[in-house]
Amino acid sequence: MPLLEIFLWAILVTVSIVGLLGNGFITAVNGHRWLRNRKMLPCDLLLTSLGTSRFLLQVISLVGCVLYYISSEISLGPYAGTVIHFSWIFLNMASLWCATWLSVFYCLKVTSFANPLFIWLKLRVNTLMPRLLGMSITVFTILFLPPFVDYSRKLCNYTGTLPANANHSEICKTIFASFDILQLIITSINFSINVSASILLLLSLWKHVRKLKKSSPGVKDLSTQVHINVMKPLLFSLFLYVFHFRGMILYRIGIFDLDKNESLFPELLLSFFPSAHSIILIVTNPKLKVSVCTLRKKRTS
Structure with missing residues (x-):
């Protein structure tokens, strides 16, 4: 095994374990609190949905990497490859929408702008965010099912009969290309909403820090440090x-060659954010x- 491949595997396994532990912890803590209180706040619902989707995403990513490493025929087969590929796409998109609406939730809760639409959203944030999350995943599922069914039942069935003068790999690539375009459009919309909410939150916090600098020194130092820590x-x-x-x-436009040892690099690239973000949330x-702290006390006692 080449040294680069060993290095990438070591990092990927480490990042995946951190992601599994972090997201599993978020899901377990909020799930236990829900079972105990029989209710869940909107913020906890978004966190639980995010942790669960990312936990399953890390599992699918690891399974796909292991299958690809053991035998490319298994991971790229008509059934295992289709299930793993589309499951990863669905869970990745679900986790991105959970993260986006969680960012919007924090933005609306913390910031304050004298805008009628913003005020209207702020007053209804607790009911809007779970509904928007459900609508986003539902819309993506509706758009997600037709290419999945078309890919798995018709054109990518190795036992079926292909049209005259048709190449199997070319037909599969055509379906993936059309689906990738749709996925990139939805991901770009998701990215725009998430980044906009984060920037608005940062601007609001920065304006508040500037206002604090004009107040008394004691209040300024303490509150400024709190805002900076956020x-x-x-x-x-x-x-x-x-x-x-x-x-x-980069992954969707095919810049990475999956037949080389560096095929683990895109998996590492796409696994780092879900793992690191879970630790930041905790x-x-x-x-959380x-x-x-409670778990640490139980271990030390």
Whole structure:
């Protein structure tokens, strides 16, 4: 095994384990709280949906990588390859929408702008965000099913009969190309909403910091540090998401050659954001931080 491949595998496994533990922790903590209280706040619902979708996404990614490494015939077969590929697409898009509406939720809760539409959204954020999440995933599912059915039942059936003078791989690539265009359009819309919400939140926090500088020194120092501590992980998350979006674009336009040892690089590129963002959410969420502290006390006691 080449040294580069060993290095990429080591990083990918580490990132995946971090993602599985982080997202599994978010899902377990919020799920336990829901079973105990029989209710879930909108923010917790978005967090739980995000953690669950990312946990399953990491599992699918690892399974796909292992199958591809063991035998390319297994991972690229008519059934296993189709299920893994489309499952990854669906879970990745679901996790992106969860992250986007969570960013919008935080933006509406924290910021304050004298805009009628913004005020209307702010007053209804608790009911709107779960509905928008459900609508987003439903719309994508409706658009997702036709190419999946077309790919799995007709054109990519190795036992079926292809049209005259038709090449199997070319037909499959044609379906994937048309579906990739649709996916890129939806992902771009998702990216625009997420980045806009994050930038608005950062601008609001920065304006508040500037106002605090005009207040008394004691209040200024304490409150300014609190706002800066909020802005740092937010900026890091935004950077990671932009990096992730760029990786998806490069992956979809076929810049990576999956027949080379460097085929693990796009998987690593696309796995880093879900794993790192889950840790950021745990560190910055007060309820999750309390759960982490509780677990530490139980281990040390």
